[in-house]
Amino acid sequence: MNYKISFVPCILLIGVLVFPSIAKSDFVIVKQRVVDELMKPPVDDRLIESLLSRQRDDGTWTGINYTDVSREGFEHRIHLSNMVALGRAYKNRTRNSTRAKKSKQHFELALLNWVDHDYICVKLVAQPIGTPDQLVTLMLVAGDIFPCWCCQKAQPIIGRAHIDAPGARPGGDRIKIAGIQAKNMLFTGDSQTFEKVIRVIEGEIKYVEWVGMKYGYTGLPQTLMVLKTELKNGRGIQYDNSFHHRIDGINNTLSYGLGYANAFIEWAVYTAGTQYSFSDEKLASLIDYYLDGICKTAVYGKYPDFGARNRSISRQGALNAYSAKSAEELPAHLELSNE
Secondary structure, eight states, X not given: OHHHHHXXXXXXXXXXXXXXXXXXXXXXXXXXXXXXXXXXXXXXHHHHHHHHHHBOTXXXXXXXXXXXXXXXXXXXXXXXXXXXXXXXXXXXSOTTSHHHHHHHHHHHHHHHHHHHHOOOOSSGGGTTTHHHHHHHHHHHHHGGGSOHHHHHHHHHHHTTOOTXXXXXOTTHHXXXXXXXXXXXXXXXXXXXXXXXXXXXXXXXXXXXXXXXXXXXXXXXXXXXXXXXXXXXXXXXXXXXXOEEOSXXXXXXXXXXXXXXXXXXXXXXXXXXXXXXXXXXXXXXXXXXXXXIIIGGGEEXXXXXXXXXXXXXXXXXXXXXXXXXXXXXXXXXXXXXXXX
16 A cells, blocks of 8 residues: 555656657757758858958947938848848857857847847837747847846837737737747746747637628727727638738738748647647648638739738739748648657
């Protein structure tokens, strides 16, 4: 009897010791997949030499307008991309080489300049998406070489991307912002919050009813609170596999709806075969949406129907053929899940 009593605590102790290690292992696997993907873009040596020669002593670059923070301006985004390029260059070179050390000094200066000034664009999307996305990429690529205090100063800026942010509206924006937060949790080592955010991303794959079907075209609710609630609940994949981002019922399948699918596929691949992987039900819903929504709203499944691009039609390259990257990643996800 005494053996049985002592046996139970032993089993519990084994569970405490083993399961955290499994969780940590999966967490590390996902982080490595993300870092590997971020390191894929090749290093352009000519660009790197140009960045090194054009940087000022305060970490800024010539040719960038640092005073214009308007929606149409905000060339500060170039500063962000320059930092990421230098970070990749450093990681791809022998760290004790002269060129690598020079790259390290330059992107440290650039990061210090950014966290000291905290450049903010008037355009809302730059605050919870654009800037945090580039900064968390830099952290994952080369954050291990920055001083701890410098990384800590970057955290409030990256932290503007979180699932409760004002811009984290259901649908495409919510998944994008959640994805940035998930990457930041990988960097900071917060596995509990990471799992919570991953489940938010997974939960965004769902069918919703456009409010126009409920109230009719002329009977929309007049009070602001009711309208906000209906707007929140009506965003996302419709039952005809189109995608609505706003209350007006305009087709956004190949703009917000495409980014929504791509972000989901990205995390489906990152988490495949781990404890964070998405359910078969959610993956099936995504595949249905991709085949019967996105592909059927594109000519030959390749060229976008401008009617489903909404305001994105005005952007450069709006009618270019789509890449097959996302479609190819879904089978890759299945292979990883079966390993």
